[in-house]
Amino acid sequence: MATGHTDPQRRERILAATLDLIAEEGTAQVSHRKIAARAGVPLGSMTYHFDGIDQLLREAFTRFADHIVAVFDAHLAAPADRDQAREAVTDLVHTLSEGSPRDLVLTQELYTLAARRPAYRELTHEWMARSRVHLEKHFDPDTARQLDALIEGLTLHRALDNEPHDRALTREAVRRITTTSG
Amino acid sequence: MATGHTDPQRRERILAATLDLIAEEGTAQVSHRKIAARAGVPLGSMTYHFDGIDQLLREAFTRFADHIVAVFDAHLAAPADRDQAREAVTDLVHTLSEGSPRDLVLTQELYTLAARRPAYRELTHEWMARSRVHLEKHFDPDTARQLDALIEGLTLHRALDNEPHDRALTREAVRRITTTSG
DNA sequence: AGATAGAGCGTACGAACGTACACTCCTGGT
DNA sequence: ACCAGGAGTGTACGTTCGTACGCTCTATCT
Numbered sequence: 423m424a425t426g427h428t429d430p431q432r433r434e435r436i437l438a439a440t441l442d443l444i445a446e447e448g449t450a451q452v453s454h455r456k457i458a459a460r461a462g463v464p465l466g467s468m469t470y471h472f473d474g475i476d477q478l479l480r481e482a483f484t485r486f487a488d489h490i491v492a493v494f495d496a497h498l499a500a501p502a503d504r505d506q507a508r509e510a511v512t513d514l515v516h517t518l519s520e521g522s523p524r525d526l527v528l529t530q531e532l533y534t535l536a537a538r539r540p541a542y543r544e545l546t547h548e549w550m551a552r553s554r555v556h557l558e559k560h561f562d563p564d565t566a567r568q569l570d571a572l573i574e575g576l577t578l579h580r581a582l583d584n585e586p587h588d589r590a591l592t593r594e595a596v597r598r599i600t601t602t603s604g
Numbered sequence: 605m606a607t608g609h610t611d612p613q614r615r616e617r618i619l620a621a622t623l624d625l626i627a628e629e630g631t632a633q634v635s636h637r638k639i640a641a642r643a644g645v646p647l648g649s650m651t652y653h654f655d656g657i658d659q660l661l662r663e664a665f666t667r668f669a670d671h672i673v674a675v676f677d678a679h680l681a682a683p684a685d686r687d688q689a690r691e692a693v694t695d696l697v698h699t700l701s702e703g704s705p706r707d708l709v710l711t712q713e714l715y716t717l718a719a720r721r722p723a724y725r726e727l728t729h730e731w732m733a734r735s736r737v738h739l740e741k742h743f744d745p746d747t748a749r750q751l752d753a754l755i756e757g758l759t760l761h762r763a764l765d766n767e768p769h770d771r772a773l774t775r776e777a778v779r780r781i782t783t784t785s786g
Numbered sequence: 787a788g789a790t791a792g793a794g795c796g797t798a799c800g801a802a803c804g805t806a807c808a809c810t811c812c813t814g815g816t
Numbered sequence: 817a818c819c820a821g822g823a824g825t826g827t828a829c830g831t832t833c834g835t836a837c838g839c840t841c842t843a844t845c846t
């Protein structure tokens with residue numbers, strides 16, 4: 423029937439504004455009013471488009487997780503052999519830790535939620551699973567698992583370090599963890 | 605001169621209650637009132653003992669960082685040779701990821717704050733530095749750095765995994781990262 | 787014993803919050 | 817041209833928040 427005047431970008435803008443706000447001020451500081459102001463939508467839109475703040479956060483982080491999964495895919499889908507895979511992993515670590523602090527901060531916020539709430543843990547599982555699928559094209563499952571954990575740790579330490587380690591160290595770590603003893 | 609009736613445990617109880625509350629509900633949900641109720645102190649005590657919520661959080665996380673540093677020390681100070689050091693690292697990873705979810709959650713909360721605010725980053729730096737000091741007694745600096753990152757990643761992945769990897773995998777990962785090629 | 791200074795607390799205030807809901811206004815059907 | 821109904825919004829309510837501050841009470845000193 424009638425549709426009224428509809429603006430399909432409303433939801434998107436709200437979700438984008440939510441992630442921006444979380445990146446800048448933290449999950450602790452999100453509120454309907456701040457998000458609405460940032461997205462340029464009236465306060466009433468918030469409860470119209472989303473059932474509550476919880477649903478809003480969950481949906482926003484789902485978008486973010488999709489974004490990160492895409493980054494993993496972009497880096498890890500291409501390589502054709504083990505050496506290329508190793509270099510791709512090195513690239514990935516440096517992209518994640520050197521890119522805008524935005525992704526780093528949002529990742530941490532998501533991990534924090536995941537540590538406490540299973541609903542969010544599913545989001546992190548998806549990208550751990552996805553990255554493992556890629557890695558298992560070039561390495562055995564155990565190695566993929568170890569490498570996956572190494573990526574996590576290297577990325578975080580590089581991001582939080584005042585004097586982050588250089589590419590050579592990342593490359594060497596990747597080489598070691600992917601070298602199965604004779 | 606006069607001291608009035610003083611209760612030196614007040615501050616401690618407040619800080620402990622703060623960490624408990626953060627572990628249970630997250631930094632987003634802390635408030636003077638909830639902390640006061642949990643600690644069994646009057647609301648007025650909050651502003652009397654602490655200048656504001658920021659200072660309270662900073663001090664609480666400082667306590668927590670001290671606790672974690674102590675865990676690192678306890679595990680990494682003892683080993684006398686490389687093999688014992690490797691086993692100690694394996695122990696550490698499993699202790700951190702299997703222990704109460706409390707420490708895991710608080711660690712994530714702290715990392716999240718550290719990702720955004722330098723003041724908190726100093727707390728994480730201290731324990732990264734401390735663990736490296738221990739590791740460098742048995743491994744060269746580059747290896748210590750790689751191993752430190754690996755510990756981080758393994759701990760997190762084990763904690764967030766639905767089917768966490770077993771000890772053998774941890775041990776193997778530690779062995780690989782600490783094996784310098786010939 | 788009385789005075790006093792500081793430790794510690796109860797309370798009140800203004801601001802911000804999430805959410806519900808009555809309302810407007812546009813659109814498509816007749 | 818008119819109607820119906822749903823999309824979208826403004827506002828108001830009850831709650832909770834951080835913080836300030838005047839007050840009480842106790843331990844020490846004279």
